[in-house]
Amino acid sequence: MTLAPGTPAPDVFSPGRIGNVTLRNRIVKAATFEGRCPRGRITDELIEFHTEYARGGVGMTTVAYLATSPEGRTDKHQYHWGMDDGGMLRKLTDSVHNEGAAISAQVGHAGAVANGASNGMTPLGPSRIPAPTGLAITKACTPADIDRIVEDHVRAARGAYEAGFDAIEVHFGHNYLVSEFLSPRLNRRKDSYGGSLENRARFARRIGRAIRDAMGDKIAVTMKLNMDDGVPGGFWIDEARQVARWLEQDGSADALVMTVGSSLLNPIYLFKGDAPLEEFAATQPPVIKMGMKVVGPKMFKEYPYTDAYMFDDARQIREAVDLPMMLLGGIVDRPSIDKAMNAGFEFVAMGRGLLREPDFPNKLREDERRRSLCVHCNRCMATIYSGSRCVLREYVPPIPPRGGHDTLQATSLTPQV
Template identity: 60%
Template sequence: MTDRAIPDVLSPGRIGPLKLRNRTIKAATFEGRSDGALVTDALIDFHRAVAAGGVGMTTVAYCAVAPEGRTQYDQIWMRPAAVPGLRRLTDAVHAEGAAVSAQLGHAGPVANPRSNRMAALGPSRRFNQLGGRLTRAATEDDVERISRAHGTAAELAVESGFDAVEVHLGHNYFASSFLSPRINKRMDAYGGSLHNRAKVARAAGRAVRDAVGDRIAILAKFNMDDGVGGGFWLDEALQVARWIEADGTVDALELTVGSSLLNPMYLFKGRAPIRDFAAALPQPQRLGVRMLGHRFLREYPYRDAYLLEEARQFRAALDLPLILLGGITGRESMDLAMAEGFQFVAMARALLREPDFVNRVREESAARSLCVHCNKCMPTNFSGTRCVLA
């Protein structure tokens, strides 16, 4: 440790041009409240409640940069028709004193082609178990189009009143799938070496920076590792993070792990709610999840601040502001993050359980989330993401 001053998590913090009232961020979690791929009153109420509950910034997830980049049909995709609703949402959050970010990205092989009625795109052709169809290998034209679409989406975010955008470079979504040697089998300029595999992620950041400059803050959600054999791992992730920092395209990184395509519970830790997932699905998917779900939804022990050990290595290697995610459950884990040199903390499940949790942390020095990490909130994203115990 150095002699630097350790900030209070409830003190103001800065990400690029954006000053936040405190150092807590509502992490992006698909809300399941965007019927017709547009903002609804329910989505506005969801983020208004978190803003009123004290966070410095809330994150709207998931705003796809292209229609085929949605993980399912009703997700918002960034187009002029979405702007009026997004403006109502940002106005509502600002009225509560918080900032608001739009998570931008392309789901790539995680997209559901059956729901979207459009082919899912990835670095290489592979079977997409999410929609029961083959993922199509993206052409160079597709890659360039999707990179440009990130810039267009960021411009629309500015028009909609967002204070920040978060570029999704994790969870084996489009950019992250190119980083993964397990998924990316290409032999062209986007495959093989780490330099080539990193081009898509870096291009997305460059397109956003070129589009918005310093008008809003630019964050990126970045995988430290995929949690699968032969996937993107820590040593390569550190190098790509250094390249992104040198590019000057982002103002902060939110560090994450896992693959929505191959190992989703690696991010969440705790119990795998297989029966609840099955109950939320129609047949025959319901039967398939009940019989084989344990192969996909593996269980990992939960502990507070469970990504800290890996994240420390990024803190040592980078000067960029970093956001610690994963098991931030109270003042103790928040203070630990600040002491370890992270500038911000991000929470998801704790705020589903208690949207006003940050206000409670302000009032109670020993406040701890009521979340029990049952993960039964995860299957509710089919019907409106929520804590089933609240």
């Protein structure tokens, strides 16, 4: 809800509520795929990864990404609901809770972003579209696939609740499956799931309602929804406003996280900043590496980075709905956080700023002039196959930064990969 004139904005370190969950403060660790689940096994490394954010002072950390369905994994080294986790998810939620933070599970289906070759399963899409990571073409979802995937989302919500998660974040962004259905460019269906916006949004709305019907308010439900795919003919903000309104009317979301970009067609649009093409190509098998030489510069376009870079778009959604919202994208310091709070966002979500410094909330509480050390090089993107991490993490600047990046920091990079 936008703030009424004269209403003071909440302080970021005051408790905030999403559904039935109260977070100790309003800083949320955004989903950053961890790469710590070999063949889907939940590991102690994954638990430590999230416990570090909890220790570092976040209100809630988000585990990314726990696939709803086996063919919805981006690759085989990913958990999917229905697998036996051997009690490790409960160990994970207990560990985070013991440090005073809440924990959310990002659940979703990767659609054409899934690597079918690695999963040993044909990737699914709204229509037959290229699925580049596995060099495949998707199978268009049948009505039975859609029904099953809706139920898989319900299974994920139930599994998350039973494992002690406080919230789930349903992934409706980045041209993963549901976002592919929303896209007029990728969805060429002729049935009741294609064509008009009402039809393209039907899948997302069915998932939201089915989760709410099954779970009531036992677990908080946030939804990560694209505002702009960043590609010609894609889903755009005028449609996103309407979809956000529908999700609010349906009563299926407790909060919205707005995002942009397409993991399929324009990944850097989500991040802004540098396009680490060479580092990314180095992680790929030879055929993809060769393909990236040809299409890479076109696909990995660079976009200028600015702090709080999704603010102007997200404010359009903020004005359209009353649901609690998180501002994501380039939240790096107190001014960007206060900008969000003053505009009526109840929470901020941080990805790279926390990858760089998991204890950033504690540091900011001690010194409000503190600015994130993340330099938006985006080289962490290339680490997702070997354990996502900031490549500058071990670097300790000799002079503590005060109120801005200094040249020392930017010219003394010592990558640890």
